[in-house]
Amino acid sequence: MVAFQMSQRRLLLIILIAAALLLPALVTPFILHVAIMVGLFAYLGSAWNLGCGYTGKLSWGHSAFMGLGAYVSTALYMFYAVTPWIGAIAGMIIAAAFGALVGVICFRLGLKGHYFVIATIALAEILRVAFINWSVVGGAWGLLMPVVPDSMYHFQFHSSRLGYYYIIFAMLVAILYVERRIIKSKLGYYFIAIKDDEEMAESLGINAFKYKVIAAAISAALTAFGGTFYAQYVLYISPDTVMAVGVSTEILMGAVVGGMATLGGPVVGAAIIHPIMELSRAYVGGRGLDYVVAGLLTVGVAVLRPHGVIGWVEKAFDALASYLPRVARS
């Protein structure tokens, strides 16, 4: 006799995932665009979270990695006709190297707290200015990608954007899976130990420096892949659109509002902030109201729920799940 019992929470999760997969059929292309943006920033926020939320080393320069990924894959595609999928891998490697470099510089110097944060901003800015002055990749103009018919090789799916939606969905699931595995592994324990008390961790024999750099490199690589996706979606990149401080802010805002060092935090955060901003821009019309809303949200969250709204969301999730029947089969 085999008893199979699915908890209500798992059932709710399956329902939500099914709804997400069916979403494109139910909404207008504009809402689909919003959903893709949510997915992208949930992904980027998770990548940031992996490197920063769990280790406590909070970078405000992640746009550098996103930009590197975008530029490497785009340049390889436009100049050497390399498929962006492979270009993305190249981008990830280069970003990982740069991330490790940033880590080595900052951690060797023993930068802590806000010094570290400002240093990451500075390094990202230097990269941005360097790209502005580098005419090979278009300098300030950036790179404009030609539109091609839908194709997996060219990583473009413009007739309906469905391809983008499912790819980012897959990316998000993948990164959450990777995140979960890392956190539950030894590596994850080292990260959290470093975050809680670095000196104590060191005295226990953990080479904090090595693991912090590893965290930076992993986070950078994953962010870079998001950069490639962005490049393929918007088809235009420039130092100011993919390497600016504002982009770094957008990346980490979701994670901070949702809840750092949690799996669902960046997803929840992105799902709250981005639709509100896009919709308030589109329907309440211009005048910067979307930023006012985003600003009020962050202040509100910081005051009421500094560790992120994930706690509330989890409670709501559980409450919703309790209405579902228990599935049992024997």
Add this chain to the structure above:
Amino acid sequence: MAQVIISSILLGGIYALVAVGFNLIYGVMDVINCAQADMMMIAMYVTYWSFALYGVHPLLAIFINIPLFFVAGFFAQKLIIDRLLGAPQFIQAVATIGMGYVIQNVALLVWKEDYRMILNPYTDSTLRFAGINLSVPLLVSYIGSLAVVAALYVFLKKTDLGVAIRATSESREAAALMGINVKRVYAIVFGVGVACAGIAGVFTSTFYYTYPMVGTAFLLKMFVVVVVGGCGDVLASVAGGLTIGLAEGIGAFLLGPSWKEAIYQSVFLLVLALRPQGIFGGGK
């Protein structure tokens, strides 16, 4: 070349002015106020409108701004910042960025995007001697910022309230034990910090144009000045400002303006590498 150096020094003084309020708040309360530059933006608007609507000479607007912004800062601290103090510092920073967004975009809603500039004989005047051209508003702003820093320094060192503030910044528990009303100190400090932004706004509006996003132009630089000079140290703002001003001005002249940003960011990293607590920093 002498002209380049002098112009750069003047510029550095301005940066110091913007940074000094931030440094005060950070030094005492450990709060990173990312909205500092946006508050300066509001101050610039106040100065502009008093000039445009009532003909008030921009420098006289100091007397409007100091009380106005002190009160605003005082209550802002009580209502918002105080509630943030329990949160991790990073969250505080993100929250003040949020505040900055709100301030910027409300200004945008109300005053629109037009660039406003105060044009009167004062703002146009130039001092010329020995082949050097000095913009008078810039010079006055420079002297003004030095005066503000000096005044703050004296205030902190010599007055009773100043001593209380310094005690609180060293240890809030010890200060509370000594009978100091810590909450009140925090509110006052934030008020003073915001008032500094108010003063900075007055001076900046005499030589620069006012628009809702002007804060963003100053914010990043302000951070760099703060760190280079020394976090939390009021006097250090001057050192930081001068260093960055010189690096930028001379660098731009020799290497080309497009590299301006990279130059001062590199100076910043150099300082971080060699002397992380800043040139004057006593450690914090």
Add this chain to the structure above:
Amino acid sequence: MSLASKKAKYGIVAIVIVAIIVGIGYGYVIPTLTPKPAVKVGVVWPVTGAQALIGRDQVNAFTLVVDEVNNAGGIKSLGGSKIELLVGDTKGDPKTGAAEAERLITEAKVHVLVGSYGSAVTATTSEVAERYGIPFLNPDSTSPSLHARGFKWFFRTTPHDELLVKNMVDFVVDVGKKEGKSFKKIAIVYENTLWGTDSAKVIKDYAPKLGFEIVLDMAYPANAVDLSSEVLKLKATPHDVLMQASYLSDAILFTRTFKTQGYWPRLWVANDAGHIHPDYVGTLGKDAYFVFSREVFCADLGGGKDAIKKANDAFRAKYQKDMDGTMARSYTAATLLVDVLERSGSLKPDDIRKALIATNWSEPKVSMPWKGIKFDENGQNVLGLGIITELIDGKWRTIWPFEVATTTYVLSEKPPWA
């Protein structure tokens, strides 16, 4: 579960279902049933953000034409249908512009799209239109590459930088001949984002071919706090001509720094944008005089051409200022669109496109100093022209080409503040 709470549960579910039905009804059914105006035109411009002043003015100029047509009975060939104007805000950002374009096309169901000022933004917004097969009219982006993408649905009325920036150099050549002086050394100063860099590139490519020497190639960070170093560099480098590409705020700051540092270029040609914006002379007053700018439009040409006079008078009546090149091109695009819709007689994209391709406007019809409007196979208007204007006595005057000039240029040895 007790009976009472079971009832409560069902009650809540019932309420939720009713709410959903009402919501759907309100959101979808009712709007579908109410009659709507027939012609939807979407405009995507930077209505907020750094270029908001320009974006707003463009929308204003366009609206002027739309209101006039609607008041006169709408589009006759479509049974008197009125034009409904829908505005998308690009914020000057390519990604946002594309999202807005998509929203206008797929949700608001516009029949035509117009935009988007900044060339990078136009690149992405027009790409969206191309994907959906919606005609895209570009009145104001001048990057040369925009019409070379092999697009079917992209139509650009404005001449592009290859022509316009060359005008700047050609003008200097002509002035040199007239004055009998040589203006061989050029200093280029430009803001280091895409537009400035593009303008500088054209000058750098073209001027040496005509015997000029580029002695200073200075890119500066836009929205700088202080420009003393830049001006000092200019003073330190001997040159005859200053060519500048700056947006409004930098233009103002530069001129003020010129004044402080006592710098005055022998011949100063600006590339449109900042210097021609009404707020430039509005803010600087007398200090702004004697700058030359390459332009596409000047209000004083109304003296010679009725279409221009009519357009500018209408704009001036409503907004108390003259149009500049950007507003004028927006206005002209609107008039063209009305004509296209009339000739098309249908709202199907293919028919509108055919009408666009068939456009053949003669000179008197265009409210611009152009020879007319006619699109080549890439969608580029080949009859466009540029002019050079000068700010004399507070008003912009057309001074080049000399054949269409309304007055003679003034070369001032001394700065206007002396």
